[in-house]
Amino acid sequence: MKLLTCPVNGTRPLSEFVFGGEIRNMPDPAQASDSAWAAYVYNRTGAPGLKKEWWYHSPSGTWFVAERNTLTDQVARTYLYGQEDKA
Amino acid sequence: MTFIQTSPVSHAQHHAYPVMGSLNGMEIALEFGTPQIQQAEAAVAGVAEFSAFTRFAVKGAGAAEWLSAQGITLPPAANSWLMQDSTLVLRLGNSEYLLEDQFVTGHASRLAQGPAPVGAKLYPVARSDAALVLSGQHALSILAEVCALDVAAELANNQRLLMTQVANISVTLLSQTLNGETVYRLWCDGTYGPYLWHELTAMAQEFGGGPVGLSFYFK
Numbered sequence: 001m002k003l004l005t006c007p008v009n010g011t012r013p014l015s016e017f018v019f020g021g022e023i024r025n026m027p028d029p030a031q032a033s034d035s036a037w038a039a040y041v042y043n044r045t046g047a048p049g050l051k052k053e054w055w056y057h058s059p060s061g062t063w064f065v066a067e068r069n070t071l072t073d074q075v076a077r078t079y080l081y082g083q084e085d086k087a
Numbered sequence: 088m089t090f091i092q093t094s095p096v097s098h099a100q101h102h103a104y105p106v107m108g109s110l111n112g113m114e115i116a117l118e119f120g121t122p123q124i125q126q127a128e129a130a131v132a133g134v135a136e137f138s139a140f141t142r143f144a145v146k147g148a149g150a151a152e153w154l155s156a157q158g159i160t161l162p163p164a165a166n167s168w169l170m171q172d173s174t175l176v177l178r179l180g181n182s183e184y185l186l187e188d189q190f191v192t193g194h195a196s197r198l199a200q201g202p203a204p205v206g207a208k209l210y211p212v213a214r215s216d217a218a219l220v221l222s223g224q225h226a227l228s229i230l231a232e233v234c235a236l237d238v239a240a241e242l243a244n245n246q247r248l249l250m251t252q253v254a255n256i257s258v259t260l261l262s263q264t265l266n267g268e269t270v271y272r273l274w275c276d277g278t279y280g281p282y283l284w285h286e287l288t289a290m291a292q293e294f295g296g297g298p299v300g301l302s303f304y305f306k
Contacts, residue, residue: 001235008165008180009250013235016252059257060180060250 006057007064007080007087020054023065050076094138095217095277099284103298110190110301113139118300125303132225132296134287135304137218137272138280143195144212145204146183153209154184157201159194167246168261177248179259185214185274190305217280220304221271221287225294230260230271232290242271254286265304 002014022045027036045051048071055066055078065084067076079087092113094100105116116136119125125133145153151161160171162178169176174193177185186195198204204211221229230238233254241249248261259274275283288298 012251015235015255016257057250059252059259062180 004055004066004075005078006055006060006062007078007083008062009057009060012057016057016059018056018058020056020063023052023054094136095215095280096136096138096219096284099281099288100136100298105298105300108302110139111141115139116298116300117302119298122303125299128291128295128297129222129299129303130224132223132229132291132294133221133299133303134284134291134297135220135222135299135301136280136284137220137301137304138216138277139301140190140218141188141192141196141199142185142214142216143187143198144183144185144214145209146179146212147208147210148182149206149208150182150184150210153204153206157194157198159184159186159198162246166248166250168248169246177259177261179248179250183212185212185259187218215277216274217277217283219273219275219280219283219287220265220299221273221291222265222268222299223291223294223296225291225296226269226271228294229287229290233286238271254283256283258283 003011004014004017005011027040029037050067050069053066053068054063056063064078064080066078077087091109094113094115100116103119106118107114108117154161159176160169162169162176165178165181167178172193173189173191174195175187175189179185188195227239234251236251238249238260242262245262248259250259253273256275256279261272262269263272291297
């Protein structure tokens with residue numbers, strides 16, 4: 001059974017979580033060029049590596065950040081958004 | 088005109104022909120058999136419904152301060168609970184709180200009937216949960232079959248609550264001493280109530296238990 005650690009609720013089976021996608025910085029829609037905006041909307045980074053991702057613990061409604069190596073599927077750490085320094 | 092609301096679990100209970108009664112405007116199952124049968128089933132593996140209790144919930148960074156100003160004692164740690172007078176106070180995560188009166192009118196009713204909470208970072212939460220109770224010597228065996236977690240270990244601290252999945256349904260779960268016996272309280276989205284009731288009572292019946300009415304716990 002795969003496990004993931006929610007920073008609020010502790011370690012839980014992966015079936016309790018929902019993947020929310022990689023964290024990406026949104027360009028300013030008013031300032032971005034069409035190509036930059038299109039790249040943000042349509043393109044994703046497919047190369048494996050350590051990525052920051054959104055995950056959601058569904059029984060508690062907790063969104064948090066997981067730093068996961070998408071090549072090895074190992075999670076380095078998890079923390080609430082904005083509390084990276086406490087992880 | 089007075090409306091009586093059906094409980095979220097009522098569809099799953101009709102076939103057992105319970106004696107129904109009204110509590111807080113909700114029709115709820117009071118008895119599923121004679122007191123002797125209820126006693127025997129609750130001691131082995133009983134499932135009861137407490138959905139009719141009055142609830143009040145708020146969340147947000149300002150929730151703790153607002154509740155404290157209303158005279159509510161708050162659990163100091165995330166995912167823990169306490170009993171204040173006759174009201175169960177649950178802290179769900181860091182900044183969400185659920186108050187539930189236990190049969191008699193308490194703080195949840197007082198806050199629900201008062202002015203709506205207003206303030207910065209303060210958000211009322213509507214709760215229409217199905218609330219179930221699992222009791223008896225085989226209660227933990229049932230939970231072991233439907234939970235991926237070792238809930239016995241997680242709930243060893245009696246003031247801790249869990250937000251996890253039971254039979255693939257998201258629930259809030261805690262253990263509590265009720266009438267001198269350890270019981271397990273579950274809250275889930277009301278729409279999943281009939282499914283969870285069906286699953287838990289079916290498993291309880293395998294152990295020789297079954298459904299138990301509210302009047303077994305509260306007279």
